[in-house]
Amino acid sequence: MKKNHIGKIEYNKEIAKDTYKLVISSDVKEIKAGQFISIYCENKTLRRPFSVADFKDGDITVLYKLKGDGTHYIKNLNENDKIDFLAPLGNTFNFENVNSALLIGAGIGIAPMLFLKKELDKNGIKNHLISGFKDALEVVEGSNQVVIGGSVLDEIENAVEKIKPDIIYSCGPSIVLKLVSEFGIKNNIKTQIAMEKVMACGIGVCRGCIIELKNGKNASVCKDGPVFLGDAVQW
Ligand SMILES: Cc1cc2nc3c(=O)[nH]c(=O)nc-3n(C[C@H](O)[C@H](O)[C@H](O)COP(=O)(O)OP(=O)(O)OC[C@H]3O[C@@H](n4cnc5c(N)ncnc54)[C@H](O)[C@@H]3O)c2cc1C
Ligand code: FES
Known part of the structure; x- marks a missing residue:
């Protein structure tokens, strides 16, 4: 292509x-x-x-x-x-067999979450998007719930209680993705996270964007990702 x-x-x-x-x-x-x-x-x-x-x-x-x-x-x-x-x-989020999804976007990480939300809506999949911003001036419209100043992670437990998601999708700084993945493992909820890594070629050739997976293999964020299963990443 x-x-x-x-x-x-x-x-x-x-x-x-x-x-x-x-x-x-x-x-x-x-x-x-x-x-x-x-x-x-x-x-x-x-x-x-x-x-x-x-x-x-x-x-x-x-x-x-x-x-x-x-x-x-x-x-x-x-x-x-x-x-x-x-x-x-890069690859895509997967929502096969998903009935209910929680989406977490931190900062500009809201961008792919808005696109995913639209696709989930189109496919009739129940979803709830929480986004977090440092201050009110940074808020980008389009979420169900906006957190200003605090951490989006503080809202996960309440949201999980309410919407009982089969999966949590997230994009944002690495620390947020790590915590979301750990929350998923602890609570037995699948996670898919979109990662960021400084890139050179962007097409899987230079090996400049490699991350380590728990199975001991390496993966390129630009070609194998940017979406990974949260529990597959070696944080
Ligand atoms: C898969 C992916 C999706 C992204 N999506 C968005 C998005 O939707 N919106 C958004 O604002 N930003 C996004 N970023 C981050 C964005 O690529 C960087 O902010 C941008 O490259 C900075 O370029 P610059 O020249 O202005 O900054 P500089 O700091 O001058 O960039 C210097 C170098 O670092 C690289 N770089 C710097 N920060 C990043 C970073 N966080 N991730 C990857 N490369 C970086 C640049 O490509 C460049 O080679 C994404 C990054 C990745 C990998
Ligand atoms: S940026 Fe070259 S392999 Fe990913």
């Missing part, structure tokens, strides 16, 4: 503090929740990876937090500008 695409920017605006929504129209045929795209930023050798927050008829939505040169370059792109990216990359 063709991976390199040149799209056109339809929308690129700040939607919360230092958080931008980027919509690219493209010839990409299919992207599923969990997958990501990798954007070429002028004068940068390494492309920058971003989860897909929505996909419809070739329009790809990304939510990005301003960080360094790459994200500042993207911020300065205008409507109708061309944008060079690789897509779709």
Whole structure:
């Protein structure tokens, strides 16, 4: 499948503090929740990876937090500008045989959770999305429950009690993913987590994004992931 695409920017605006929504129209045929795209930023050798927050008829939505040169370059792109990216990359969340799901997004980790929520809704799967942000100015809309200042993890137990999920999906900083995975193991609930790792090639070639699994094998976050079973990762 063709991976390199040149799209056109339809929308690129700040939607919360230092958080931008980027919509690219493209010839990409299919992207599923969990997958990501990798954007070429002028004068940068390494492309920058971003989860897909929505996909419809070739329009790809990304939510990005301003960080360094790459994200500042993207911020300065205008409507109708061309944008060079690789897509779709990585694997997907799996919701086969799931009846009820709890979704946890910490910070900009909400991005793939919004896409997953939409897919679960479309498939009639009961779900509840909790998102957490450092302060009120950073809140991105779209969750069932927003935690400001505190930890999303403090809300897991109550939510599990209420919606009795068969699975917990999560994306966010590594420490959140580790704790969600440990919560799943302790309470006998499956977990699927979307991991972040600094990437170079983005397509499984350079071995720069390797993590260790409990079975002793290595896995690349860009090709074998970014979605892993929480209990399979060696934290
Ligand atoms: C699978 C995946 C999905 C992601 N999804 C999102 C998203 O939806 N929204 C969002 O805001 N950010 C996301 N990130 C993080 C995003 O890729 C980095 O914030 C971005 O690359 C920073 O680039 P920069 O040039 O602005 O910053 P710099 O700090 O200047 O980047 C320097 C280098 O580090 C790499 N890098 C820095 N931070 C990260 C990081 N956390 N993860 C991976 N590479 C990093 C960059 O690619 C670059 O090579 C994701 C990362 C991965 C791996
Ligand atoms: S970034 Fe090259 S193998 Fe993952």
